[in-house]
Amino acid sequence: MSITDTTGHPYPAPDGIPIGHLTPGTAAWEEARTGLTITATEIAAVVGLSPWQSRFSLWHKKAGLPTPPFEMTPAIEWGNRLEDAVAEKWEDEHPRMLAAPAGTWRHREREWQRATPDRLIYEAPRNVFEVPDTAVGLLEVKTSPFGDEWGPSGSDILPIHYRCQVMWQMDVLGLHRTEIAVLISGHDYREYTVDYDPDEARILRDAAERFLDDVRNGVRPDIDGDTATYQTIRVQPDGLEDRDVEIPFGLVTRWDDAYAALAKASADLTQVRGEVLDLIGNGRRAVCEGRRIAYRTVRDGHTHSLHPYTREDNAA
Missing domain, CATH: 3.90.320.10 (Lambda Exonuclease; Chain A)
Known part of the structure; x- marks a missing residue:
């Protein structure tokens, strides 16, 4: 062959x-x-x-x-x-x-x-x-x-x-x-x-x-x-029926807990981003022991956004 x-x-x-x-x-x-x-x-x-x-x-x-x-x-x-x-x-x-x-x-x-x-x-x-x-x-x-x-x-x-x-x-x-x-x-x-x-x-x-x-x-x-x-x-359902579907109480508890954890994580991220941005001031980058952590972009003299550095960025 x-x-x-x-x-x-x-x-x-x-x-x-x-x-x-x-x-x-x-x-x-x-x-x-x-x-x-x-x-x-x-x-x-x-x-x-x-x-x-x-x-x-x-x-x-x-x-x-x-x-x-x-x-x-x-x-x-x-x-x-x-x-x-x-x-x-x-x-x-x-x-x-x-x-x-x-x-x-x-x-x-x-x-x-x-x-x-x-x-x-x-x-x-x-x-x-x-x-x-x-x-x-x-x-x-x-x-x-x-x-x-x-x-x-x-x-x-x-x-x-x-x-x-x-x-x-x-x-x-x-x-x-x-x-x-x-x-x-x-x-x-x-x-x-x-x-x-x-x-x-x-x-x-x-x-x-x-x-x-x-x-x-x-x-x-x-x-x-x-x-x-x-x-x-x-992609499993086909169409939409106007009806209620009862789900287990235990699953509802996990749903509530997961969304509460997500909200807390979001608040924690917003807080830490604020602290980093506050320390950067009018600088461009936040660094720690040679590692680049984040950088800010500016429009009209004010901070427009704060971006994290990726692993690829630090490897370059």
């Missing part, structure tokens, strides 16, 4: 079944991810570690129930646009290796287990007549606005949801190493290596199978505090 690169050159494929080259966000891409399948970008949600999906939102998607539509955010758009550039940088750093587009795959035996790695890694051919040997690993390309969760370049310290993703990809394709190239803050290039761990892969597979069983049996996950869960609940 073989695949081809963008020029039609044949590359021997790893152990797995190729589905095709699908563009994220397209109808074909969505179709390959629907139904009772679990993809590499979904497995972190299954184990409750995804920053983008919750078990609740993913359960509804797999059950064929309404979910919020896919949104092409600026972060996703620019991640897609920069993927080729970051992959080329990785090839520049590894001149003896070749990274070819991978496409979408499923496991040879577990049809429900899917993955769309960014690149397959081969040893570069010595001449135009030589066909590369079987893929030796995967290349995953990432962009990130800040590097708090990323360790030193050359380590295997990376955000846990990405570790879940690449472990799943290796399990699907039968490969044992993933190289990760990441561009942080638009200028900080780093590389990481994750080796296949059969115990981790088995934990993820077992969790995925239990999750799919819950979908088949209609066992909905509990409602949690994830934004994705709330957005999923929002």
